[in-house]
Amino acid sequence: KAGVTQTPRYLIKTRGQQVTLSCSPISGHRSVSWYQQTPGQGLQFLFEYFSETQRNKGNFPGRFSGRQFSNSRSEMNVSTLELGDSALYLCASSLAPQGLDNEQFFGPGTRLTVL
Amino acid sequence: AQSVTQLGSHVSVSEGALVLLRCNYSSSVPPYLFWYVQYPNQGLQLLLKYTTGATLVKGINGFEAEFKKSETSFHLTKPSAHMSDAAEYFCAVSESGANSKLTFGKGITLSVRP
Numbered sequence: 001k002a003g004v005t006q007t008p009r010y011l012i013k014t015r016g017q018q019v020t021l022s023c024s025p026i027s028g029h030r031s032v033s034w035y036q037q038t039p040g041q042g043l044q045f046l047f048e049y050f051s052e053t054q055r056n057k058g059n060f061p062g063r064f065s066g067r068q069f070s071n072s073r074s075e076m077n078v079s080t081l082e083l084g085d086s087a088l089y090l091c092a093s094s095l096a097p098q099g100l101d102n103e104q105f106f107g108p109g110t111r112l113t114v115l
Numbered sequence: 116a117q118s119v120t121q122l123g124s125h126v127s128v129s130e131g132a133l134v135l136l137r138c139n140y141s142s143s144v145p146p147y148l149f150w151y152v153q154y155p156n157q158g159l160q161l162l163l164k165y166t167t168g169a170t171l172v173k174g175i176n177g178f179e180a181e182f183k184k185s186e187t188s189f190h191l192t193k194p195s196a197h198m199s200d201a202a203e204y205f206c207a208v209s210e211s212g213a214n215s216k217l218t219f220g221k222g223i224t225l226s227v228r229p
Contacts, residue, residue: 042219045217090159103164104159
């Protein structure tokens with residue numbers, strides 16, 4: 001069974017641009033969560049989608065948005081990029097929504113660098 | 116609101132020595148607790164989890180953790196460190212409920228000396 005895949009793996013953008021990251025969950029998984037990982041802040045929850053609906057959202061500005069498609073694939077978009085958005089963005093999928101004892105499976109992440 | 120505290124950012128042990136990584140949590144309801152490991156340039160992998168039942172939980176690669184409600188702790192241990200254990204370790208807490216989410220600690224980097 002294929003794991004969680006994220007594309008692209010590496011991305012370099014300049015301030016003010018926008019970026020779209022993609023996540024394909026494990027087949028059959030309907031929940032996709034996104035996290036931002038930085039050395040200073042650690043892992044911070046961005047949002048979770050389940051069955052195409054945003055189920056939960058972290059404390060990030062509106063520049064960060066996401067969506068989920070009917071095949072459970074998810075995208076996240078960051079507009080008007082800032083230097084502080086440089087981070088590793090991790091996607092995780094699970095069968096059921098967060099809050100139950102189901103395991104989240106993580107992808108390898110997309111490394112975004114903003115210059 | 117739930118939270119996780121992992122004291123210190125770096126632990127160094129000798130190969131063959133005991134590994135002890137500390138985690139304390141805050142939760143208003145009985146929590147679900149997790150330990151994840153992240154190897155360089157990879158995503159996170161679940162080591163073990165506590166939901167209900169036995170408070171001593173065994174995971175992969177010889178790791179185990181004990182849920183102590185009175186101490187609000189979920190420390191991770193391994194009797195004998197191996198070089199391949201060098202990685203970053205994250206403790207996480209989740210609560211049941213309609214809008215619950217997984218909250219991670221800041222992580223601890225484990226180094227293993229030969």
